[in-house]
Amino acid sequence: MRGVLVRALEWRARRFSDPVDRLQFLRRNLEARRQGSHVKAAFIIVLAMGAALLFTAWLWTSSRHMTIADANTATLGLPTKLPAVTASSAAMQAASIADTPEPAGPVWLVQTTSQFDLYSNGLRIEQQYGTSTAPRQYIAFASDSSHTIDWAGEWRTEPAGIVYHTTESHLAPFEEDQNQSLRRAGEGLLEYVSRRRSYHFVIDRFGRVFRVVRESDYANHAGNSVWADGNRIYLNLNQSFFGIAFEASSKSSGAEPAVNAAQVYAGRILTQMLRARYGIPASNCVAHAQVSVSPVNHAVGYHRDWAANLPFLQLGLADNYKLPLPSVELFGFQVDAGLAGAGASSLAEGLEAAFAQVRRDAAAHHLPVERYRENLWQRYRDAIRAQRGKSAQQEYN
Amino acid sequence: MSDTHTQNPTALGLDVGTSRIVAAQRQDKDIQFDTQLNAFVTIPFSKLTQGVLKKEQIPHLVQDSEITVYGDESERFANLFHRETRRPMLRGILNPDEAGSLMLVRQIVRLVMGEGEGQGRRVCFSVPAAPLGANNEVTEHENSLKEMLSKMGYDPHPISEGLAVVYGEMEASNYTGIGISCGGGLCNVCLSYLSVPVFSFSIPKAGDFIDEGVSQLRGEPATRIRTIKEESFHFNGHFANKIQQALVQFYEDMIQALLAALKDQFASVQNMPKLNRPIPLVLSGGSVMPPGFRDRFEKSLREIELPVAIAEVRMASNPMVSTARGALVAALSEL
Numbered sequence: 250m251r252g253v254l255v256r257a258l259e260w261r262a263r264r265f266s267d268p269v270d271r272l273q274f275l276r277r278n279l280e281a282r283r284q285g286s287h288v289k290a291a292f293i294i295v296l297a298m299g300a301a302l303l304f305t306a307w308l309w310t311s312s313r314h315m316t317i318a319d320a321n322t323a324t325l326g327l328p329t330k331l332p333a334v335t336a337s338s339a340a341m342q343a344a345s346i347a348d349t350p351e352p353a354g355p356v357w358l359v360q361t362t363s364q365f366d367l368y369s370n371g372l373r374i375e376q377q378y379g380t381s382t383a384p385r386q387y388i389a390f391a392s393d394s395s396h397t398i399d400w401a402g403e404w405r406t407e408p409a410g411i412v413y414h415t416t417e418s419h420l421a422p423f424e425e426d427q428n429q430s431l432r433r434a435g436e437g438l439l440e441y442v443s444r445r446r447s448y449h450f451v452i453d454r455f456g457r458v459f460r461v462v463r464e465s466d467y468a469n470h471a472g473n474s475v476w477a478d479g480n481r482i483y484l485n486l487n488q489s490f491f492g493i494a495f496e497a498s499s500k501s502s503g504a505e506p507a508v509n510a511a512q513v514y515a516g517r518i519l520t521q522m523l524r525a526r527y528g529i530p531a532s533n534c535v536a537h538a539q540v541s542v543s544p545v546n547h548a549v550g551y552h553r554d555w556a557a558n559l560p561f562l563q564l565g566l567a568d569n570y571k572l573p574l575p576s577v578e579l580f581g582f583q584v585d586a587g588l589a590g591a592g593a594s595s596l597a598e599g600l601e602a603a604f605a606q607v608r609r610d611a612a613a614h615h616l617p618v619e620r621y622r623e624n625l626w627q628r629y630r631d632a633i634r635a636q637r638g639k640s641a642q643q644e645y646n
Numbered sequence: 647m648s649d650t651h652t653q654n655p656t657a658l659g660l661d662v663g664t665s666r667i668v669a670a671q672r673q674d675k676d677i678q679f680d681t682q683l684n685a686f687v688t689i690p691f692s693k694l695t696q697g698v699l700k701k702e703q704i705p706h707l708v709q710d711s712e713i714t715v716y717g718d719e720s721e722r723f724a725n726l727f728h729r730e731t732r733r734p735m736l737r738g739i740l741n742p743d744e745a746g747s748l749m750l751v752r753q754i755v756r757l758v759m760g761e762g763e764g765q766g767r768r769v770c771f772s773v774p775a776a777p778l779g780a781n782n783e784v785t786e787h788e789n790s791l792k793e794m795l796s797k798m799g800y801d802p803h804p805i806s807e808g809l810a811v812v813y814g815e816m817e818a819s820n821y822t823g824i825g826i827s828c829g830g831g832l833c834n835v836c837l838s839y840l841s842v843p844v845f846s847f848s849i850p851k852a853g854d855f856i857d858e859g860v861s862q863l864r865g866e867p868a869t870r871i872r873t874i875k876e877e878s879f880h881f882n883g884h885f886a887n888k889i890q891q892a893l894v895q896f897y898e899d900m901i902q903a904l905l906a907a908l909k910d911q912f913a914s915v916q917n918m919p920k921l922n923r924p925i926p927l928v929l930s931g932g933s934v935m936p937p938g939f940r941d942r943f944e945k946s947l948r949e950i951e952l953p954v955a956i957a958e959v960r961m962a963s964n965p966m967v968s969t970a971r972g973a974l975v976a977a978l979s980e981l
Contacts, residue, residue: 279841
């Protein structure tokens, strides 16, 4: 919660262009937080209410069939009816999956040196920050269309998907006279993520692709997270998914896109290579905000990078924002008020589709939605326990 | 944004440094800086000299059998009379060996802030962070300046020099980062997180340390060393000149001492905030001006292991005035 508040505070501070106003805003808010619990509580309540109002507005505008009351209660996680199922949203899900493009063709390694790898689609991966962790190995749970899960699990070593991140690092203005600062910021970032083994790849602001953790190993990029495809459920995606980070901030100012054309192009050919070489389905190429969860408050979008505006189409993918969020659908996660602050309008359809599915499933089980959701949370706890148990067993053996 | 706020348009920022005093105030959208050397020279009294000084409007005081010329003009008169300039401050605080140091600082402050009374204008003035074991001296210095400014009619508020650099230069990172000011007497450092100082410290190795060290090593007056340092010294390439070689050596000593202290601070600080991204580091002050300093500093920085990642090492937009700018930002924001 503290991290969320700090991020919200930073985000709001950035909206002040005058340095004096910005400092005034930061100091006043931090001072308020430092002072007694009354002031602190008031600040939190005001922030939460503001975020809730924003989120309410977003839900209202994104769903023609949802009332404001529905949106309020759904947002705040209060016991109530969930958004009505609409034929249009269900059709949208099907359409998005049907539209999923396939990889353009084979991509092969042309040349490998100590400095770089070159691929047949023009992709060049710089090696100087490359590092390793341990070979990838994870448990995936098989699931059928009725959401029956096989808890026996299956050990796998092949990557199942890609999670796209932003580094949220310090960004110098992207201007010619800032070349030195831009280069330095990129180098500092790469050293940092390499030390922390944070991603598999980083795409810097000049569109260069840097390898961080090698492809055969896991990387630290999506700890508490959930995704699922038609066949399997994946938990804690550090092991099962590649992590690609764009040197960017999701909260870029004004109408500016978070990434530039060079970065998008690099992301496209990198995605193409990974999908071609590892047979990754397009529907498993997703934004960090889509997969990130908080087990503490059962909320989705704990990390909010790419909560909106990931250029799926330019990356050669379908608009995966439309996919229902498995964390909501399978494990009953909810939306917390702060997600609205990340400008998460792109996620609206996926959330709506997932909420609708939960409502349908609850009805099928003859349970109130809240009660059904509690069952789903228990399912998540069981899944995590099963995963940990099997990992420990594997280690012991 | 809907947040209501007020700014005090008449507030001032004041950098009271060992070698320079700089005042900053807002003029519409711009900031106006006024700067003077924090130095003086005494010359023998004569009516003729006093008359010339008055006519030329050169700031001076007459005391007993001496005339004291202060501020920027002191350097010119020092050269004219073949003397060394003297400093009212030493290693960041009022010079205990100069009896009239506070009075001279007051005169120089008047030069940069204007002759009129303060009229209750808010002024944030820079004070050094305490060097190890010298807390009392800094407190005394701070109290003396505060009293002086109060008597001049201002509403004075101290601000740590390193934090002022952060406020002056790190708006883009929401005032998170490391601000370093390498001045004449001290190098001041502050790590700030969202405008709140996490730690501040200073080391007594800065411009004067370099000048005096090279002076002793090469047997040249410190003033001459300073002139060479400011006019022609740079870090790029190799030097046949022994003074230049010595300057490199003492600069290196300063950088290493600064980085070692920084590393120690990180190791000893409690309640370190969780920094979820690399932070910037900004260099300011007169002693960072030689070409190539930034690169040399960054190279040494990358050789030590800090517990935080540094996104970039950059020079302040104007290293000579960034402390005053930050003090002004603090004053305007009515903290």
